Amino acid sequence: MKKRILIIGASGQIGSELTERLRKIYAPHKVIASDIREGNQELMESGPFEVLDAMDYSAIEDIVINYEISEVYLMAAMLSATAEKFPMKAWNLNMTSLFNVLNLAKEGKIEKIFWPSSIAVFGPSTPKINTHQNTITEPSTVYGISKLTGERWCEYYHKKYGVDVRSLRYPGLISYKTAPGGGTTDYAVEIYHKAIKHKKYISFLDKGTVLPMMFMDDAINATIGIMEAKSEEVKIRSGYNLAAISFGPEDIAASIKKHIPEFEIVYQPDFRQDIADSWPNSMDDSEARKDWGWAHTYDLDEMTEVMLENLQGSLRRTSE
Numbered sequence: 001m002k003k004r005i006l007i008i009g010a011s012g013q014i015g016s017e018l019t020e021r022l023r024k025i026y027a028p029h030k031v032i033a034s035d036i037r038e039g040n041q042e043l044m045e046s047g048p049f050e051v052l053d054a055m056d057y058s059a060i061e062d063i064v065i066n067y068e069i070s071e072v073y074l075m076a077a078m079l080s081a082t083a084e085k086f087p088m089k090a091w092n093l094n095m096t097s098l099f100n101v102l103n104l105a106k107e108g109k110i111e112k113i114f115w116p117s118s119i120a121v122f123g124p125s126t127p128k129i130n131t132h133q134n135t136i137t138e139p140s141t142v143y144g145i146s147k148l149t150g151e152r153w154c155e156y157y158h159k160k161y162g163v164d165v166r167s168l169r170y171p172g173l174i175s176y177k178t179a180p181g182g183g184t185t186d187y188a189v190e191i192y193h194k195a196i197k198h199k200k201y202i203s204f205l206d207k208g209t210v211l212p213m214m215f216m217d218d219a220i221n222a223t224i225g226i227m228e229a230k231s232e233e234v235k236i237r238s239g240y241n242l243a244a245i246s247f248g249p250e251d252i253a254a255s256i257k258k259h260i261p262e263f264e265i266v267y268q269p270d271f272r273q274d275i276a277d278s279w280p281n282s283m284d285d286s287e288a289r290k291d292w293g294w295a296h297t298y299d300l301d302e303m304t305e306v307m308l309e310n311l312q313g314s315l316r317r318t319s320e
Contacts, residue, residue: 002030002068002070003026003030003070003071004030004031004032004067004068004069004070004071005022005026005030005031005032005069005070005071005072005073006032006034006060006063006064006067006069006071006072006073007019007022007031007032007033007034007072007073007075008034008035008052008054008060008072008073008074008075008076008097008101009034009035009054009074009075009076009077010033010034010035010039010043010049010075011033011035011037011038011039011040011043012035012075012076012077012178012181013173013175013178013179013180013181013216014075014116014170014173014216014219014220014223015033015035015073015075015076016039016040016043016177016178017175017177017178017216017220018073018075018220018223018224019031019033019043019046019047020042020043020046021220021224022073022224023046023047025224028046028047028048029047029048031047031048032047032048032049032050032063032067032069033047033048033049033050034049034050034051034052034063035049035051035052035076036051036052036053036054036076037051038051048067050063054074054076054093054096054097054100055092055093055096055097055100056100057100057103057104060100060101060104061104061109064104064109064110065109069110070110070111070112071110071111071112071113071114071227072101072104072105072110072112072113072114073113073114073223073227074097074098074101074113074114074115074116075116076093076097077093077094077097077116077143078090078093078094078143078182079143079181079182079183079184080118080120080141080143080144080182080183080184080272080275081182081183081184081186081271081272081275082182083141083142083143083146083182084141084142084143084271084275087142090142090143090146091142091145091146094143094146094147094150095146095149095150098115098150098153098154099153101113101115102153102154102157102163102165105157105161105163105164105165106157106161106163111164112164112165112166112227113163113164113165113166114165114166114167114223114226114227115150115154115165115166115167116167116168116170116223117147117150117151117167117168117169117170117238117239118143118144118147118169118170119169119170119171119172119211119212119279119280119283120139120141120143120144120147120279121137121139121144121147121148121151121169121239122135122136122137122138122139122144122278122279122280123136123137123138123139123140123144123278124138124140124277124278125138126138126278126279126280127280128280128281128282129280129281129282130282130283130284131241131280131282131283131284132241132284133236133240133241133284133285133286133287139278140274140275140278141275141278144278147239150167151167151238151239152238154167154237154238154239155237155238158237159237164231165237166226166227166229166234166237167237167238167239167240168222168223168226168239168240168242168288169239169240169241169242169283170214170219170242171185171211171212171213171214171242171243171244171283172184172185172186172188172211172212172213172214173185173213173214173215173216173219174188174189174213174214174215174216174303174307175189175215175216176192176306176307176310176311176314177216177310184205184272184275184276184279185211185213185276187203187204187205187249187272188213188249188252191203191249191252191253191256191265192256192304192307192308192311193311195256195260195263195308196260196308196311196312199260199262199263199264200263200264200265200266201253201263201264201265201266202265202266202267202268203249203265203266203267203268203269204268204269204270204272204273205248205249205267205269205272205273205276206249206267206269206273207248207249207250207267208248208250209248209249209273209276209277210246210247210248210251210281210282211246211247211248211276211279211280211281212243212244212245212246212279212280212281212282212283213244213245213246213247214242214243214244214245214296214298215244215297215298215302215303215306217297217298218244218296218297218298219242221297222242222288222294222296225292225293225294226240226288226292226294229291229292229293233291233292234291234292235287235291236287236291240285240287240288240291240294241283241284241285241287241288242283242285242288242294243282243283243284243285243296244296244298245296245298245299245300245303246281246282246283247300249265249267250265251300252300252304253265255300255301255304256304256308258301258304259304259305259308260308
């Protein structure tokens with residue numbers, strides 16, 4: 001089967017940038033973007049797009065057959081903070097969409113699946129420092145519960161039916177290209193926007209809330225990297241720990257102040273603080289580095305420089 005890729009959830013924070021990168025690698029016509037809503041102009045004009053409900057098995061099957069899809073990246077999900085407001089809606093979306101693609105692979109209609117897990121699979125009882133690949137997983141959020149459940153099903157489908165499914169436990173992801181998507185770690189995206197526009201940010205996480213984070217370019221590299229790895233190199237079929245940098249709101253504020261000295265941060269924790277407190281401070285991703293050669297590129301200051309430069313450029317273009 002020729003490589004043809006379907007991205008479900010292509011209009012979202014990760015999906016839009018993943019689509020862009022994959023189209024550059026494999027050619028636009030080989031990467032079909034889909035979402036329940038249309039995406040930005042660049043996404044819509046750069047290659048094929050289908051309006052698709054990730055919970056509609058028949059609709060996914062039709063696209064898979066019509067485009068002769070070999071690989072599916074399932075990026076559709078309801079994220080942590082939003083999921084806490086709509087728990088059953090989040091559970092139904094996150095789980096039904098996963099079963100849809102797992103079953104298509106089980107039936108031999110697709111060859112390979114990428115499904116994102118998250119640091120949300122961990123909970124208050126998890127060791128927080130350098131959290132190991134195999135440790136206590138007792139999530140306290142709907143998002144985390146769905147991701148942990150999904151991990152177990154991915155491993156089951158691989159062992160029972162031979163489904164080639166691959167997964168990463170994403171940390172908080174930071175990008176200048178897309179708006180925050182309802183996640184607890186999205187403060188680390190919002191803070192850059194507010195620094196440029198208002199020179200001030202009111203943080204919904206408290207000082208000292210250290211979490212694993214990653215610049216989006218590194219996350220995209222990891223995602224494509226695990227999908228391009230040989231099957232025998234992918235030894236974990238539930239979800240690999242993935243890490244790059246860890247920091248708290250005060251650390252990112254200090255990094256911003258190197259470029260915007262007058263910037264200030266104020267702390268007003270809300271319900272998302274409890275979610276963040278249940279997650280690790282840092283991750284041990286040595287298994288991913290050993291098995292298929294994962295390595296990150298960006299540190300905090302490098303990320304800040306890229307974020308501010310691109311957001312300021314975008315703001316200038318908007319005002320012209």
